[in-house]
Amino acid sequence: MAAQFRNYDCIVIGAGVHGSFTAYNLAKKNKKTILLEQFVLPHSRGSSHGQTRVIRKAYDRDYYTQMMEECYQLWSQLEKEANVKLYRRTGLLVMGPERGLAYPAIKSTLERNKLPIVTLQREEFSQHIPNVNLSQGHGALVDMTAGVLYADRTLRTVQVRVYWYSRHPKGCHFDLMCTRCRLYRAKSLVIRAGPWANTLLSHTGLQLPLQVLKINVCYWKEKVPGFYNVQNRFPCFIQLESEEAKHDIYGLPSNEYPGLMKICYHSGPETDPDERDRQTDRGDIDILQRYITSCFPGLVPIPAIVESCMYTVTPDSHFVLDHHPTHPNIVIGAGFSGHGFKFGPIVGKLLCELSQGEVPSYDLSPFRIRRFQALSKSAL
Structure with missing residues (x-):
C-alpha cells in the first residue's frame, strides 16, 4: 500500500519555546502547520521547562541588546493577547x-x-x-529593565495562542503531535530539536559543532x-x-x-x-x-x-539561525547555549521568516552556519 502523506505548508520539529513561537508566527500568517514533539507535553526532558528564566538587555554585543528591545514588546503583546502575566520586573x-x-x-x-x-x-x-x-x-x-520570565507559563500560553489562531475564522490549520510513526510532507521544515539537533541533522548529511x-x-x-x-x-x-x-x-x-x-x-x-x-x-x-x-x-x-x-x-556561544547549506527548504535553529529562552518571540519570528523565504527582520550574519566552516565535520 502506498504511503499516505499529510501535507502542510511547514513542519516544525520540537515544541520547546522556539518551536512553539515559530508555529505561533506561522499560524498568524495563516500557514498550514504541524508542530512535532517526541515527548508528551508538558515534559522536563529538554531545555524549555522550569518555572523561571532571567530576561535582560545586559549583553556584551549590540545585536543581542537590540533584539531584546523588540522581544520585550512581543512579550508584552503576548501578555495582553492572553491576559496572563509572563514577566516580573526585578532588575x-x-x-x-x-x-x-x-x-x-x-x-x-x-x-x-x-x-x-x-x-x-x-x-x-x-x-x-x-x-x-x-x-x-x-x-x-x-x-x-531586567526581571523574571515565567517559563512554564509562557510555553503553555504561546501553544494555546497557536490553537486560538488556527481555530479563528480564516485561521490556518494547525496540529500538535507527539509522534514517531506517521508520514508528513511540507514545502519547508524547521528543525528546533534542542539537544537532539545533530541527531536529526545527521539524516541530512550535516553535523554542527554542538x-x-x-x-x-x-x-x-x-x-x-x-x-x-x-x-x-x-x-x-x-x-x-x-x-x-x-x-x-x-x-x-x-x-x-x-x-x-x-x-x-x-x-x-x-x-x-x-x-x-x-x-x-x-x-x-x-x-x-x-x-x-x-x-x-x-x-x-x-x-x-x-x-x-x-x-x-556552540563554540562561540552564539545561536544558529540559518538555512541548511545544501537543502535550503530546511531551516535550523540550534545552539542557544543556555541564554536563548528570553529570545523566544524573536527567534520564532526569524525562523518563520526564513521558512517562508522572507527577508529576515535582523542581520543574521552572527548566526550563520558558515562561521563553523573550519570546525564542522562536513563541508559547508
Missing part, C-alpha cells in the same frame, strides 16, 4: 572584574544603547544590595526567609566569570519554591541527551557552594533541591 545585578573583558563590555553596550542602568560604587553596595558580598576588584551595575551539557539547577535555602525574596524586590543577578569560576554564575530571587533561591553555574558536564540522568558529575555544585559561602551569607551553602536541564552549546 538584574551584574557583577564582574572591573579589569576583565565581560563586565566593561556589558556596561559599555548598555550605555551605548542608552538603557537605564545604575552603577553601584563599592562603598554604597551593601546599602542597595544587602546580604551580598561584592568580590574585591569587581564592579557592579543594575540593568533596570555540545550538549547537563546543567544542575540548584535551589538554596534562605537562613532567614525573605532576604532574597522576589516580593522584597531582590534582583536577579549574574556573576561574570572570574578567577574563582571559569563560567558565569546566575541567580533569581526566591519565587517558585518559597524560601529557596535559584542559583546555577552557567556550564556543566557533557552528556548524551538520551542518557542525561546517568551523568552525575557535581563539580559545578562544589563551585557554587564556595561562591555562596563567600558572597551570599544569608543562604545555606548546601543545595536544598537539584533539578536538571540541558544546554546545547
Whole structure:
C-alpha cells in the first residue's frame, strides 16, 4: 500500500519555546502547520521547562541588546493577547572584574544603547544590595529593565495562542503531535530539536559543532526567609566569570519554591541527551557552594533541591539561525547555549521568516552556519 502523506505548508520539529513561537508566527500568517514533539507535553526532558528564566538587555554585543528591545514588546503583546502575566520586573545585578573583558563590555553596550542602568560604587553596595558580598576588584551595575520570565507559563500560553489562531475564522490549520510513526510532507521544515539537533541533522548529511551539557539547577535555602525574596524586590543577578569560576554564575530571587533561591553555574558536564540522568558529575555544585559561602551569607551553602536541564552549546556561544547549506527548504535553529529562552518571540519570528523565504527582520550574519566552516565535520 502506498504511503499516505499529510501535507502542510511547514513542519516544525520540537515544541520547546522556539518551536512553539515559530508555529505561533506561522499560524498568524495563516500557514498550514504541524508542530512535532517526541515527548508528551508538558515534559522536563529538554531545555524549555522550569518555572523561571532571567530576561535582560545586559549583553556584551549590540545585536543581542537590540533584539531584546523588540522581544520585550512581543512579550508584552503576548501578555495582553492572553491576559496572563509572563514577566516580573526585578532588575538584574551584574557583577564582574572591573579589569576583565565581560563586565566593561556589558556596561559599555548598555550605555551605548542608552538603557537605564545604575552603577553601584563599592562603598554604597551593601546599602542597595544587602546580604551580598561584592568580590574585591569587581564592579557592579543594575540593568533596570531586567526581571523574571515565567517559563512554564509562557510555553503553555504561546501553544494555546497557536490553537486560538488556527481555530479563528480564516485561521490556518494547525496540529500538535507527539509522534514517531506517521508520514508528513511540507514545502519547508524547521528543525528546533534542542539537544537532539545533530541527531536529526545527521539524516541530512550535516553535523554542527554542538555540545550538549547537563546543567544542575540548584535551589538554596534562605537562613532567614525573605532576604532574597522576589516580593522584597531582590534582583536577579549574574556573576561574570572570574578567577574563582571559569563560567558565569546566575541567580533569581526566591519565587517558585518559597524560601529557596535559584542559583546555577552557567556550564556543566557533557552528556548524551538520551542518557542525561546517568551523568552525575557535581563539580559545578562544589563551585557554587564556595561562591555562596563567600558572597551570599544569608543562604545555606548546601543545595536544598537539584533539578536538571540541558544546554546545547556552540563554540562561540552564539545561536544558529540559518538555512541548511545544501537543502535550503530546511531551516535550523540550534545552539542557544543556555541564554536563548528570553529570545523566544524573536527567534520564532526569524525562523518563520526564513521558512517562508522572507527577508529576515535582523542581520543574521552572527548566526550563520558558515562561521563553523573550519570546525564542522562536513563541508559547508
